[in-house]
Amino acid sequence: MIKIAVDTVGGDFGVNTTVYGACLAMEEQKDLSCLFFGSPREIKAALPEFSDMNRVKIIESNNEITDDDHALKAVRRKQNSALVRGIKAVSEGQADSFISAGSSGAIYLASMFYIGTIEGIERPAAVSILPTVSKESPYYLLIDAGANIASKPKYLSDYGKFGSAIAKQLLGVTEPRVGLLNIGTEPSKGDDFRKAAYANLENEQTINFIGNVEPTDILKGTNEIVLTDGFTGNILLKSVEGTSQILLNDLLAVITTEESLDKKTLAVVERAIQQRVNRFTNEDIGGGFILGIKAPIVITHGSADEKMFKNSVLTAARLAVNNAFKDY
Numbered sequence: 001m002i003k004i005a006v007d008t009v010g011g012d013f014g015v016n017t018t019v020y021g022a023c024l025a026m027e028e029q030k031d032l033s034c035l036f037f038g039s040p041r042e043i044k045a046a047l048p049e050f051s052d053m054n055r056v057k058i059i060e061s062n063n064e065i066t067d068d069d070h071a072l073k074a075v076r077r078k079q080n081s082a083l084v085r086g087i088k089a090v091s092e093g094q095a096d097s098f099i100s101a102g103s104s105g106a107i108y109l110a111s112m113f114y115i116g117t118i119e120g121i122e123r124p125a126a127v128s129i130l131p132t133v134s135k136e137s138p139y140y141l142l143i144d145a146g147a148n149i150a151s152k153p154k155y156l157s158d159y160g161k162f163g164s165a166i167a168k169q170l171l172g173v174t175e176p177r178v179g180l181l182n183i184g185t186e187p188s189k190g191d192d193f194r195k196a197a198y199a200n201l202e203n204e205q206t207i208n209f210i211g212n213v214e215p216t217d218i219l220k221g222t223n224e225i226v227l228t229d230g231f232t233g234n235i236l237l238k239s240v241e242g243t244s245q246i247l248l249n250d251l252l253a254v255i256t257t258e259e260s261l262d263k264k265t266l267a268v269v270e271r272a273i274q275q276r277v278n279r280f281t282n283e284d285i286g287g288g289f290i291l292g293i294k295a296p297i298v299i300t301h302g303s304a305d306e307k308m309f310k311n312s313v314l315t316a317a318r319l320a321v322n323n324a325f326k327d328y
Helices: 015-028 040-046 071-077 082-091 104-114 153-172 192-203 230-256 263-280 306-320 323-327
Strands: 002-007 032-038 056-060 097-100 125-131 139-143 177-181 208-213 225-227 288-291 297-299
Touching: 002 015, 002 082, 002 306, 015 032, 015 040, 015 306, 032 040, 032 082, 032 306, 040 056, 071 104, 082 097, 082 104, 097 306, 104 288, 104 297, 125 153, 125 230, 139 153, 139 230, 153 177, 153 192, 153 225, 153 288, 153 306, 153 323, 177 192, 177 230, 192 208, 230 263, 288 306, 297 306
Parallel strands: 002 032, 002 097, 032 056, 097 297, 139 225, 177 208, 177 225
Antiparallel strands: 125 139, 125 288, 288 297
């Protein structure tokens, strides 16, 4: 049985969304159980009728860490928060992975304090699982997606190695293609950071580095792993999600006013576009995870709805059985 520690109070919508979403995940995956951290009264009230109580455990956690809190002070002072207690449950072996829609800064710090980092990873990175238009390579891992604004070229080599180990099982590929995000494909392109990172990656024999990759090619499925610094990665992440949502919703608005389409055709088109919206805004995958922590830590959007939170829990479950965490 896979055990997921769930911070029920994190996020914009609170316990009703997190508990219901986690229960949807358990309904879909029968070898999954959840440890719910938060207010027992609120958790019990949020449990849907279809909940399997044999796979539910409720742990009282009175404090809450919010985005307004100073992350370091909050982790130290709010030891009974759902966020800290959930991460401690993973460190103590009570749970296999952790999921939260709460303060990302607090999650990073608590994970490093109580679980620890993998040897060889100096600074853990944020990983986003992003979609492509390719059927052969439908997803790629963006590393770093925002954890380290000031990065070092060496970090990218480390991320490439551990990211490749995770991608083999998570994405189902034997030799993940690793690319360096840059403004051109030539080795000489980019600033000093990019050039140094390229040289390091080119000399790294344990990964399948295929060179620079431009933003215009990423969505084509050219790589299973795209490496960059956290500043650039976060801009790319938000650009992809925001542009996809705006353009697809604009297209949907135009089509719904087209009088020449009959109701049946319109319904098919609307459904297809909505599926694309869900895919390219990460609704179908849910959260990303922290690369470099000794156990899977999944962070989902603060605005995650029940479906996105469900998919985030399922991602946490897939990572819980990923051999990369065990091998390291």
